[in-house]
Amino acid sequence: MQKIVRFTAGAAALGLLVACSHGDDEPQIQAGTKASMGVLETTDLHTNVLSYDYFKLAEDKSFGFERTLTLINAARKEFPNTLLIDNGDTIQGSALADYQALISPLACDQTLAMYKAMNAAGYDGGGIGNHEFNYGLPYLAQVTGNKFDVAGMPELSAQKNCAGPKFPQVLANIYSVKSKAPLFQPYKVFTKTITATTPDGKEVKVPVKVGIIGFTPPTILNWDKRWLDGKLYTVGIKEAAEKFVPEMRAAGADIVIAISHGGLDNSTYSPTMENGNYYLSQVPGIDAMLIGHSHQTFPDANSTLPQFNLPGVDKAKGTVNGVPTVMANFWGKHLGVIGFSLSYDGKKWVIDKSKTTVQARGIQNADKTFVAADTSVASLIDTEHKATINYVKTPIGSADFRMSSYFADIGDASAIQIVNQAQADYVANYIKTSLPQYAGLPVLSVSAPFKSGFGGGNDFTDVAAGNIAINNAADLYLYPNTLYAVKVSGGDIKNWLETAAKRFNQIDPAKTTEQALISNFPGYNFDMFTSKDISYEIDVTQPQGSRITNLKYKGAALSATQEFVVATNNYRASGGGSFPGLDGSKTIFASPDANRDVLIQYIKTVKSLTGAANGSDRSWRFAKVSVQGPVTFKSSAGKLPLAQAAGLNVSVLRDDDGSGKNLSVYAIDLSK
């Protein structure tokens, strides 16, 4: 299929776009000829080609294109004619996607695993989602088989012709700053030969001209600012449609399908709005909207989502201001199906709107089982799949110590310090290169033990000494947070630590009976420093809010007014856990990078971690106090030697706490 690498508005390009459909040998279509056509949508596949979770290294049947394909095959049996179209957010979002983009970058003559599967499935066209921009413009150009005339890339003549998908990709509202032309071809009009029935009942093969036009959220300029700033600009979805849809009709399109990566929003229209499809539906000449981005399902008569309960939106029939519209969830969990009844009026094809059907069909059956996978997909991408598994298992470094969170509540830093070191290193480097105004401020880092025994004795971080693989990094950093840096004062740090210290009950020194040390305050909120630069004590005999004592920075009492940069995550920085002053207003850097990826990169750089350098710096201790009775806590059974190795004054009170969850009751001596 011919690819237009750079669209230039005007008659010449228009002619080129539709040239293939204007032949003298076009068959005559008899007036009254009828046909039915199913327009099938996938969206937000995010390179979930197989039903497989690469971090768990296990099958997960609840998603995956290999199962969506089963629905596609079924729809193709149901409709004599189908169009298969993808809405975008296709090339990013799984370990397989990262592997092909970042770890073992795809060669120019190779096709992405996702596109290979889509080529084999016979897609007719695709849109471009916001996530397509996540790996930057050169990668996007390469894997889509395009050349981009944008700043920062070589001249067009110096760019290679790389392999891309076999189907046309369209995007009408993203422009190059350099060329002032759309980055992709904005639309495509092509001829589809369909099976139809003449008025006298004869089956005939006849042409229909189909036009597809694509849109993506203008907000990509914020989300991927690091790749796009100064290189691309956006045009409103409505304005782009008003410009190009008439051109498509003029080029003979019988059916115009908008592939718009976005949801619905009826707030006042702006050319920069993220979800502009409510207004797109009002542009004349659009026969159907395939939408996405929100990871939701439409139509859905039971939906309570605000975007599907707007005036003019029929969430049962699947129309938006009368335009048939479908959104097919995400990761291949659903297939969007719009059924058209077409008839030829002697001049053109006309859609009988009274017969249009719209459905989002799930891969989950009514009995909660899932449809079978189409096995052709797995064999097609077997090499890439195995390489990704191999990558996830590949050592990125090694450690001479066991990194565990069994005693993190009591002071063991073995699973925390490496996270803090990675975060602080990343932020310090970023400030040096990009935020010089903060170069004079010390950079610290906090992290918390995300796994601290809620689910029993096995619910702890535990990475054995030896090689560390990618999936171990997921154990060390459990959540897919992104890294944030906040600017705070010494007073803010004290408040931060006071809140974290709610992890402990108030201990009465005079009490002779057992007292449980750990409160209901969750372990994932027990932020701690693990650095020689900062030290503090937690006095658990004091009430909440007055427990942090001897707080020092570099050996001197921490000044309440001194300023620091602290590396943390988006959750904490934007108000998670309701820590005082941490609610977005102190963020100086919201990185698009995940804390876990920052950790992986750091381990790759350091290579050999040692307990001395990466697992034993305790910033905090309990303030010494003699308690008459035992102070107890629960942790995994049989782990006392780990506590002792970490220098903690811990003993076993009862081997079995009675919960049947592999937990022991330990005691800590706070007087030492």
Next chain:
Amino acid sequence: MRRRLMHKATLGISLAVCLTGLVGWMTVGKPAAAPRTPAEIIQMGVEAGAGRDADKLDALRALAGNGNTLAQRTLGQALLVRNEPHGNREAIDWLQRAALGKDVEAATLLGRTLMQGVPGVARDDKRAFPVMLSAGRAGHGAAAYYLGVMLKNGYGTQVDALAAVRWFDFAAKQHSPYAPAAMFMLANAHRYGEGVKANEGNARILYLMSARMGYPAAIQTLAMAYQNGELGLERSEAAYQRELAEMNHVLKHPQLAL
């Protein structure tokens, strides 16, 4: 519509003479630029900002100098996107002019920029608070959200947890991109009993609403609640994994630059 704009233009210019640092951008003596639709002006802003189009920036300056309030705000936004110290200072002046012309959106952006500080413009909470208050009182959702933040922490004003909750509540009910963030802050207030009586049930509902509108911190709160059996939710590995996957996705396009 045009009459109203012209009236604002006159007002804007008369106010502008009180402001310092604007003379250089005034287009006194030049013919008035052709009228533009709001969408055209916003489009000029995209090209002047992310698109670094100097001609569009000048065109916006001409419109803004003639008192077009939307152009003033859009120009301010475009200059902030460019994020250069000199341009940021110029942006503050234009936003201030637009705010004086009763552009509530501009007032909110002005307040936020002053509250956060940008290269060339130091953080100034005391100046930000009254600006934000005027926008919040005019019913602006984002301003209401920031007022909640400012009152919760005492930025440029006294700490007032009760008032903070009221503003978060108001912001949560507006049709605004900040509604999910406000719902999240309100949920926190209900969970931890800050400015309102602690109530986990209310908190859970608000977290759910915020999460379903794609707010990452709310999604993570639910993920952890399913993981650990908090907020009155049953522990569920499947629900936990589902929320984690969703969080992983939305973090690539956070709704707010918080």
